[in-house]
Structures are given as structure tokens and as C-alpha cells.
Amino acid sequence: MIDLYTWSTPNGRKVSIMLEECALPYRVHRINIGTNAEQFTPEYLKINPNGKIPSIVDPEGPGGKPIAMMESGAILIYLAGKTGKFLPRSVRGKYEALQWLMFQMGGVGPMFGQAHHFMRAKKDEITYGSERYGNEAKRLYGVMDRQLEKNMYISGSEYSIADIAIYPWVARHEWHRVDLGAFPAVMRWFDALGTRPAVARGMSVPQPN
Numbered sequence: 001m002i003d004l005y006t007w008s009t010p011n012g013r014k015v016s017i018m019l020e021e022c023a024l025p026y027r028v029h030r031i032n033i034g035t036n037a038e039q040f041t042p043e044y045l046k047i048n049p050n051g052k053i054p055s056i057v058d059p060e061g062p063g064g065k066p067i068a069m070m071e072s073g074a075i076l077i078y079l080a081g082k083t084g085k086f087l088p089r090s091v092r093g094k095y096e097a098l099q100w101l102m103f104q105m106g107g108v109g110p111m112f113g114q115a116h117h118f119m120r121a122k123k124d125e126i127t128y129g130s131e132r133y134g135n136e137a138k139r140l141y142g143v144m145d146r147q148l149e150k151n152m153y154i155s156g157s158e159y160s161i162a163d164i165a166i167y168p169w170v171a172r173h174e175w176h177r178v179d180l181g182a183f184p185a186v187m188r189w190f191d192a193l194g195t196r197p198a199v200a201r202g203m204s205v206p207q208p209n
């Protein structure tokens with residue numbers, strides 16, 4: 001059984017959605033990052049040297065030996081490789097999906113994350129940061145909207161780990177003050193993914209105590 005170390009954030013939920021989609025059995029370990037401590041224990045840093053969630057430990061990794069993995073994008077690629085699911089089999093389709101996964105990892109995640117930081121800061125909102133990352137978030141929605149006008153899924157006709165990576169971030173659209181109505185193709189895609197039972201289950205991980 002795979003051990004998943006996670007918290008109630010978009011990066012964590014990418015992995016729980018993927019595990020649900022692949023019907024892989026897994027055990028959830030809650031790492032409350034809000035404590036600013038649980039992610040930095042010596043035991044956890046052995047699994048994730050970067051001190052962040054998510055991470056997994058698969059006792060049946062390559063060569064039948066355990067593997068610990070950090071970085072949600074790498075974990076999605078690993079699980080796709082392990083199961084043969086949610087990464088297109090054609091060479092072209094595979095690289096298209098990886099390209100959009102990297103768009104999420106390098107763009108959507110960090111930019112939306114910074115927008116949340118500035119817009120939801122407990123101290124006075126810092127206008128420069130909110131504007132910079134809010135504008136970048138809207139620009140990224142425009143890119144996704146144009147892509148999804150032409151394609152059912154973000155990288156083409158197949159549902160893939162790129163969609164799985166983006167969904168939990170778009171689910172926080174109110175946090176980065178984006179009106180989905182302004183991006184109708186993203187809204188159509190978001191609503192369609194939301195009807196997938198595995199997505200709904202993955203989005204509810206970790207369960208509240």
C-alpha cells in the first residue's frame with residue numbers, strides 16, 4: 001500500500017486524485033503544514049528533503065524496492081508510469097501532456113500560490129503582490145481558455161495527469177479572485193472534471209480529524 005503524506009492543498013490533492021483515478025490503495029498521513037513544524041521533522045525530511053507536501057512512499061517501487069518521492073509533478077509521472085494510466089501512449093500525446101504538466105508546475109501552481117499569499121495575507125494586503133500575481137493568474141486562465149476552446153482536455157483529446165494537476169488549483173479560483181464565467185472553456189472543463197467520482201474523492205483528502 002502506498003503511503004501518502006499530504007494536507008488540504010491543491011498540490012496534495014493532485015496526488016490523491018491520481019491515486020483515486022488509478023484505484024491504487026493508499027494510506028493518508030496528515031502533515032499539518034500550518035504548524036510550520038510537522039513538515040520539518042527529521043523523519044519527514046528523510047521522505048521529502050524539501051520539507052513540503054505532498055510525498056509518497058511506495059513499498060513496491062522500481063525493482064520491487066521501496067521508493068520515496070517528493071514533487072507532485074514527479075509523483076504524477078511516477079504513478080502514470082506504474083499504472084500505465086493518464087499519460088497518452090502515443091509519443092506525441094505523451095510530450096503534449098508533459099508540456100502542460102510543466103505549465104502547471106512552473107506557472108499555475110507558483111503564480112496562483114503567490115496570488116493566494118498576497119490576497120489572503122493576514123497582515124495588510126500588499127497591493128503590488130496581489131496585482132502582480134492576480135494579473136499573472138488571469139493571463140494563465142486566458143492561455144488555458146484558448147487551449148480548452150480547441151480541446152476537450154488541456155493537452156488534447158485524452159484526460160491526463162496535466163488535467164489532474166491543474167484541477168485543484170482552478171478549484172481555488174475564488175481565492176485568486178478569478179470569475180470562471182470570464183473563461184467559459186475553462187468552466188466547461190472544470191465542471192466536467194468535477195463530475196468524476198475519483199476527482200471528488202481525491203478533493204476530500206485529507207478528511208478532517
Ligand SMILES: N[C@@H](CCC(=O)N[C@@H](CS)C(=O)NCC(=O)O)C(=O)O
Nearest residue numbers: 009010011033052053054071072073
Ligand atoms: N513544487 C512542489 C510544491 C509543494 C508545496 O509548495 N507544498 C506546500 C503546500 S501546497 C507546502 O508544503 N508548504 C509548506 C511550507 O512551505 O512550509 C510540489 O509540487 O510538490
